[in-house]
Amino acid sequence: MALWMEAGSEPKTDKELADFEAISALKQSTAFELKEKGNEYVKMGKKHYSDSIDCYTRAINQNALSDAEQSILYSNRAHVNLLLGNYRRALQDAEDATKLNPSNVKALYRAAKASFSLNLLPEAKGLCEKGLQHSSSNEELKKLAKQIDIEIAKEERRDAEVSKAVFSAKALVSAFETRGLKIGNPMYQELTGLKKPTLDKNNILHWPVLLLYPEIMSSDFIEEFCETDMFSAHLDMISFVIPPKYRYKNSTNC
Template identity: 55%
Template sequence: MALLMDPGAAPLTESEKADMDAIAAIKESAAREFKEHGNKFVKMGRKHYADAVDCYTKAIAQMEPLPPGPVADASVLFANRAHVNLLLGNHRRALDDAGRAVRLSPSNVKAYYRAAKAALALSLLFEAASFCRQGLEQDPANEELKKLIVQVDTQQREQDRQRAKVAQAVSAAKDLAAAIEKRGLSLRKAEYQELTGLKKPKLDEQDVLHWPVLLLYPEVMSKNSPPLSWDDNHAYTRDTIELYYQAGVDTVLSKSEILKFLLEGTVDSKSLSESLLDGEDGEYDTGKSSTVTSSGKGSVKWIKVQEGKTLQETLQRNDFIIPAIPVFFVVSSKSTFYKEFKAGNWSLP
């Protein structure tokens, strides 16, 4: 019996050959019928798209195993299933089907169009452009492909522009991070961003590092003290004010974390590939400890800034780990709050 023959075995008798021809005719008829049902389901709307995919799948199954070389009828089936998958938003499946349709029939222009559409939806712009050009080689006057390749080229230019912008931002951030490391400075997680926003240090063309600085007034921040109308008692004068910074237990940011901080707000985070930060992992080796031992209340202490010291000299102190941008606390030796602060009885609210 022909049904029991091994695949690829040549029929030995006329009867077996007739059986094989009959089976092929039945499968061809079934494939055609499934295809027609699939086309009807597509016309019936989105609720029936899954049924259409099922019909095209069954039609393809009737034609398998496919012989080597072009098979135009099978190409149409794969292209049709690709069309429905596009409508469903199954872009990867659509691309696979349309690509198979192209291989089965290099003259199938609709298959090129659907492959290009799916590739564009997946942001595979090189592949999308290639399918468009191959399709236009088959049909140079095809308006759909002409419009599509314009979209692909436009998106490619925008992608190239965005990549250049990201690369430029990353390069500038790496230069800035290197300048911070060169000066022996350490950074920790940003604080007070509700006050500072996304302000960051900047490096100018003369390799000068410019730091924004936040000055806070503990006396105003204290919950037990009313807001100052502004120093009616004239306690905050040049001769009486002192600057302090906070030292305590903090973790130094790694190089990649510093880069991410410096890039925040400059480029879309989605466009920032981790590969751009390759080789930047690990903590800065500035010789600073990541923790500061405190003899004050808890693990935090206040360090007075020495008069006459520059900002760079202050930031380079071993116990100053910068919270993204330098923060200094301003107190007055004439203020009633001064004793409370110096005694370590005040902490951040």
């Protein structure tokens, strides 16, 4: 009987061929039934998602359907894994689906969505483009493609800002070293905030400078004190009133 045939062997008699076809038809029917059952479980909600995955897996394991139908099974399982937040599994299933049927638009969309959720932006963009090649009017793919483009633009801006900050920091350190300066820990941040030294395009340092007047419990803060400036230039702009109790009293005896 065909049930006892070795794997990979071909039926040799009419009886074996009939048995083989009957078994293939049964497995095919079982796979379709499991697929439909899996679809029903998805419609029943989150509590039954694991049941739907089990059905799709059992249907796949029948190995009885065409590549196009097997692709749908993998794509359906990818969909449920997306709903569960299992993005790695969803991506793997969607990729397996597209290997079996490269024009499976739903699988391409789900692969793109999983990649996007995993922050694999270039991959997600490429998958969207492939999907739109097969279905240029697909609204889901268009919407996802826009979201991906927005995130790519944000990431590029962040990268540019980081690169600029790193370049500025290196230039500042180089300026300190060139001048033989050693920088200690910041002090009086409650008065100065997070203001830090800066280096302008002419390679001139600008320092945050705090002037303390302990006698009168007062202070002045100069946010950008250019290293080429004289103190007098800033002091001329600073004015404060000395409280009466601290004023010097000149008295003489008559």
